[in-house]
Amino acid sequence: MSDAIRHRLTPLERAERRLGFAMLAPAFLLLAAVVLYPIAELIRNSFHFNHLAQPWMGTPFVGFENYVKALGDDRFHEAVLHTVLYILVTVPGAVVIGLGLALLANQPFRVKWPVRLGLLLPWALPLVFAGLIFRWFFEYNQGIANAMLRGLGLEPLNWLTSPGLAFFAICLAIIWKSSSFVALVLLAGLQTIPKSFYEAAEVDGATKWQQFREITLPMLRPAIFVALIFRTITAIQTFDIPYAMTNGGPGNSTETLAMYIHKTTVDFLDLGYGSALAVLMFLVSAVITSVYLRHTRRDPGRH
């Protein structure tokens, strides 16, 4: 630390500091009201019995009972498993497709807007709408998927009512919806790679594939990392698309953790148990968020 920082603050600097904290106040008041207080309530709830359908039971303190219940709850285990499967399929899937789209979009187009809008539209579309549209694609009689199968002379499939196919259809919808945001992030990364690198490689006789392996991929690594983290944080909370496409069915075969928490609280009215599940969820996502924040730590005051 330099002396310039250690020296006593002048009245002007002290006034600036006070003003600075005052300007941070609205943001943090809002965060306290909408996030911190509810999270405190959530944690408190998770240690209590609180079932809106059994109001005569009151809301007694039950310690870790809700968490212990989760250990033996098969439907919870399945929901976790489904969520993990969605993450394992859709996060790498969206990054690979997104990289493909970014490479295709990184060309010297004369007219730029169709490509830019082609990448922005899936991002701007509400997730549930993407879910509804893909539900329509996989509809038995009128869906495009079965129309193509019929065109190939094959039997149409019950896409959304058989577990494996429903999972596949939902993954496809999620990958379509999220890959364009990944593509935008990666495209910005691609545009920071100096052209001279490729020219030098060309002179040395490197093939296109070698250039991709040795220049593009390593230079893109930070952007790919950011895209992976962002996608993972949102994939943990997967809710809208399966809700719109199958509502977790058939059975509970496509139900995610977020959907199970929603059902437990809103449909089954078991606030205590739902809260315990939500606490478990935010612990997991807090770990991933902290990885992201550590990676992007910066000092806004120094430029």
Added chain:
Amino acid sequence: MSLLRNRRVLIILAGLIVAANGFFPALWILFTSFKTEVELMRVPITIIPQAPTIENYIRVFVDQPILRFLFNSVVVAVLSTLLCVTCSALAAYALVRLRLPGAGVILSVLLAIAMFPLISMMVPLFQVMRDLGLLNTWWALIFPHAVLSMPVCTLVLISFFQDIPRDLENAAMIDGCTRLGALWHVVIPLTAPGVFTAGILAFVNSWDEFLLALTLSPRVASRTLPVGITLYQGEFSFPWPIISAALIVAIVPICIVIAIFQERVVSGLTSGGVKG
């Protein structure tokens, strides 16, 4: 010469693939929305409507309070955007300019809190809003939606504020402006593109949000577009032609916003990620 022409063709092909990937689902829904119920029963399916009809659009507006949904969505999105951008701009300016001790840590804390998963906040927010009597009102969504976009807005505004030279503000303050006056009269006008970008991102995030809108504002008259359309039930089955028309009605406003401000949106979306 033919090689050159081939290259042009390949480039155009690449662009077509990207554009088709993005536009295809919306176009398909657009075609569906002009088809009659009878045409939608036909196998093999048709692509272009054979006998285009606006019947579905009429029914969207007559059968369901879609204008009400639209109005709710607009009010929630506009007010939450104003709240979010105001809070984010004040915080970003304080972090960039006012030499706060530990500005980096404060920013990390702000981002960490604002990135809590929505599903975890859903249950307690439901209770809080119920206790306050705010369920099924716009306010139940405006406050949470403002937080939803706070990370991206703060990061975008920080990167824009950092590019404004201190001297400009100092000059304004020598002329008798206060700090807040300098922010309002000098910094904000100069960073208008950044403020605008932050605003559009916040608007789209609020417009698209589903889970909280579903939980905190479930009554028909207070539903936003995503909830209203998803919970739209026909008499017998899911009425696809009408749903398609409703989707188009809901998608068009956001498409116009995106089309007009496409460059700003792209720069805003990527500045948060890539500069890190």
